[in-house]
Amino acid sequence: MSKEKFTWVLKVIIVSFFIVLLLSQFIVFFNLEELKGPKGYFQSSAQFGILFNNRTNVFRYHSLSSEPSYAAIIIILCFTVLIELIKTRKVLYLYGALVLYMLIAFKSSIGFLILGTWFISQVSLSKKQFLILGTIVFVGISLFFFTSIGGKSIDRLRDVVFLLLSFNGDFVNNLNLIDSSAYARIGPLAAYIQGIDVFSYQTYFGFGASTSEAIFSNLIYPETWNKHLVFKPPFLPGFLYDYGVFGVLLVLYLIWKTIKSQNFFFKIIEFFLIEKKKFNLFGSLCSCCLFII
Numbered sequence: 001m002s003k004e005k006f007t008w009v010l011k012v013i014i015v016s017f018f019i020v021l022l023l024s025q026f027i028v029f030f031n032l033e034e035l036k037g038p039k040g041y042f043q044s045s046a047q048f049g050i051l052f053n054n055r056t057n058v059f060r061y062h063s064l065s066s067e068p069s070y071a072a073i074i075i076i077l078c079f080t081v082l083i084e085l086i087k088t089r090k091v092l093y094l095y096g097a098l099v100l101y102m103l104i105a106f107k108s109s110i111g112f113l114i115l116g117t118w119f120i121s122q123v124s125l126s127k128k129q130f131l132i133l134g135t136i137v138f139v140g141i142s143l144f145f146f147t148s149i150g151g152k153s154i155d156r157l158r159d160v161v162f163l164l165l166s167f168n169g170d171f172v173n174n175l176n177l178i179d180s181s182a183y184a185r186i187g188p189l190a191a192y193i194q195g196i197d198v199f200s201y202q203t204y205f206g207f208g209a210s211t212s213e214a215i216f217s218n219l220i221y222p223e224t225w226n227k228h229l230v231f232k233p234p235f236l237p238g239f240l241y242d243y244g245v246f247g248v249l250l251v252l253y254l255i256w257k258t259i260k261s262q263n264f265f266f267k268i269i270e271f272f273l274i275e276k277k278k279f280n281l282f283g284s285l286c287s288c289c290l291f292i293i
Contacts, residue, residue: 003085006085007082007085007086010079010081010082010085011082011095013074013078014078014079014095014098014099015098016064017064017065017071017074017075017102018063018098020048020064021061021105023048024046024049024061024063025105027046027047028050033046033050033052034047035052037054038228042054042055048063049061049062049064049071051067051068058107060106060107061105061106062106063102063106068111069108069110069111071102071108071111072102072103072108072111072112072114073110073111073114075099075102075103076099076103076111076114076115076118076269077269079096079099080118080265080266082095103115114269117264117265117268118265121263121265187219187220188216188219188220188231188233188237189236191237192237193237202244203244204244204245204246205243205247206240206241206242206243206244206247207241207242208242209242209243210242211241211242212237212238212242213231213232213233213238215241216231216233216237216238217231219231235248236248239251255270
């Protein structure tokens with residue numbers, strides 16, 4: 001694929017995500033959404049990537065992706081690669097505005113974390129500037145953690161950090177009471193580590209493709225009412241359970257061999273893509289961006 005065609009693909013991805021987002025917001029604005037979800041579940045979904053939190057009564061969006069964090073990763077990566085390929089400022093400002101608008105609509109903490117990482121990666125700082133910036137960041141984080149200006153997302157993060165620093169024991173189960181989303185990422189890995197058998201060959205070669213879904217679905221959805229739900233575990237421990245320690249080490253080696261010469265930001269992005277594990281069409285295109293750049 002030529003550079004011009006690849007640039008066109010990146011623009012199409014960003015614009016397509018934006019158009020579908022506007023359509024979903026139009027639907028919500030005129031109360032046309034058809035919310036569906038399992039009985040008792042905290043979140044309902046609707047057409048065109050609409051999510052509704054039944055506890056906070058807040059709408060979130062994920063456009064053409066399967067959830068807000070995926071959508072955020074995809075559009076940020078497309079935009080950062082676009083910056084490497086085109087130098088026209090007006091075009092970059094336009095697509096940058098679209099990306100920022102979508103990030104606000106997605107309300108993804110991971111999205112803003114990645115965006116902040118990109119900003120930092122673009123700045124070369126002296127020791128004095130680094131100290132000043134570090135002080136500002138520290139003060140800002142302190143304000144978010146110890147005041148109410150951070151909103152609901154910061155409240156969740158604050159509770160998790162304070163739980164981690166409390167050293168009360170049984171961290172994983174207590175985490176599930178505070179933040180089920182964080183538990184869904186940490187709980188399965190903790191359960192796998194606790195039950196690992198170092199003398200079993202399956203620990204090193206795995207139990208087989210997709211066998212982790214049934215095991216960890218029972219862990220995440222143990223109640224009768226949500227038994228029908230399927231949990232797709234992230235790379236750790238999902239891939240680790242399916243293909244074992246050797247499989248994980250092989251994947252990490254191959255990826256590191258490919259991206260070791262890239263800057264810090266692209267290394268972080270690849271980490272998030274690995275952790276997510278589930279690649280849809282657009283996610284796969286984003287992964288290709290890394291390897292081409």
